[in-house]
Amino acid sequence: MNIKTRLTAMQFLQFFTWGAWLISLGGYMGSTLHFEGGQIGAIFATMGIAALFMPGLTGIIADKWVNAERLYGLLHLVGAGALFYASTATTYQQMYIAMLLNMLAYMPTLSLANTVSYNALEKYRMDLVKDFPPIRVWGTVGFICAMWVVDLTGFKHSASQLYVAATAALVLGLYAFTLPPCPPERSEKKTWLSAFGLDALVLFKQKKMAIFFLFSMLLGAALQITNTYGDLFLSSFASIPEYADSFGVKHSVILLSISQMSETLFILAIPFFLKHFGIKRVMLISMFAWVLRFGLFGLGNPGDGLWMLILSMIVYGMAFDFFNVSGSLYTEMEAHAGIRASAQGLFFMMTNGVGAFVGGYASGAVVDMFSVYAEGGGLVSREWTPIWMIFAAYALIIGILFAGVFRYKHTPEKTKGDHE
Structure with missing residues (x-):
C-alpha cells in the first residue's frame, strides 16, 4: 500500500x-x-x-x-x-x-x-x-x-x-x-510559550490584530452551536404529526450532512474571495452567513419550509470556511516568520478554545431560557424559533461591530493586504 x-x-x-x-x-x-x-x-x-x-x-x-x-x-x-x-x-x-x-x-x-x-x-x-x-x-x-x-x-x-x-x-x-516513524526533533528550540501560542501575544500590541483576535473569539462562540443543537432541533418536529414522517425528521443527520458537503466546496473558493475582496470583507461575509444560518433554522421546518433548512446547510460552508480558514490564512500573513506557528496556536485557542468554551455555556443558557422542564426532570416544551433568532441577532451584532472597528484596506495586487 x-x-x-x-x-x-x-x-x-x-x-x-x-x-x-x-x-x-x-x-x-x-x-x-x-x-x-x-x-x-x-x-x-x-x-x-x-x-x-x-x-x-x-x-x-x-x-x-x-x-x-x-x-x-x-x-x-x-x-x-x-x-x-x-x-x-x-x-x-x-x-x-x-x-x-x-x-x-x-x-x-x-x-x-x-x-x-x-x-x-x-x-x-x-x-x-x-x-x-x-x-x-x-x-x-x-x-x-x-x-x-x-x-x-x-x-x-x-x-x-x-x-x-x-x-x-x-x-x-x-x-x-504502523505509520512511518516521526521522531522528535530534539534540536528544535521550541519553548512552552510558543507551543501554546503565547509568544504570539506580542501581536496584541497591534490594535488591528487585537481587534481581529477578539472578534475571532466572539465568532468562535458560534461555531459549534448548530452541531450541538441541530439534530435536537430537527428531531423536535417528530412531536408534530404533519412533520413526524418527513425526511428532515427521519433522516435529520443526513440533512445536516449537507453542511459538511457545502464546506468542501466553499473551501475551494477562498483563494478567489481573499484575492478580490480581502480579509475584512471575507470575514464579514462569514458573519452575515452565520446570521442566515441561524435565521433560516428559526424560520424553517421539515415540511414546506424544508428549502430554508437546506439553504441554511449550504450557507454553513461559507459561514464556517470563510471564518476558520480565511482567519488562519490572515494570521499567517500578518505574523512575522519567527512567531507564525505560535500565532496559529493563538488563533486556534481564541476560536476553538475560549470561543467554544464561552459558546457552549452561553448557548446552553439561551436554550434553557426558552425551555420548560418537569420537576422530576424531562422536557415539557421548548420554543426553538426565538432561540435561533437570538443566535442570529448575536452574529448580526458581531458583524456590524466588526465592520465599524476593524480597519483594513485591501490591495488586490499584493499577496498581503495593506492596512490603515
Missing part, C-alpha cells in the same frame, strides 16, 4: 471518529437521556477546554520526547476508552467526565494528524502543497460517511453512535503504530 493511500486511510478514520457523534450526540442526550439544554452545552464546551492547552502540551511532547505517530495512536486509544465509557453513561456527570476525557485525547490529534502526514510525505519526497490537500479532503468525506452511517442505521438517538466512534478510534489508534 503506497503512502498516499495509508495517509488517506488515517485522515478518513480521524474524522469518521468525530463525525459519528459530533452532530448527533446533542439529539441523543436531549431526546433519550433527557439532559437539559445547559447540560448539553456544557458537555460540548469540553471541546473548548481541551483546545485551550492540549494541542500545545502534546506538541511539546512530540517535539521533545515521543514519536508523533505513537503519541497520536496512544491518544486515540485513550479516546476509544472514553467513548466506550460514554456509551454507558446515563447521568450528566458521567457523560461530562467521559466526553471531557475524550476531548482531551481527541483535540490534539487534529494537529498531530497533520504532523504525521507532513513528515511521511517529506520522507517520501512528495510535494506537500500538491499532495496533501487531496489526502486531507478524505477526512471530510469520512466525517460525512460517519453521519450517514449513524443516521441510516438508526443509531442517532442511541448509545450505538458512541460504539461506532469508539470502534473507529480503536482501529485508528492501532493503525497509527
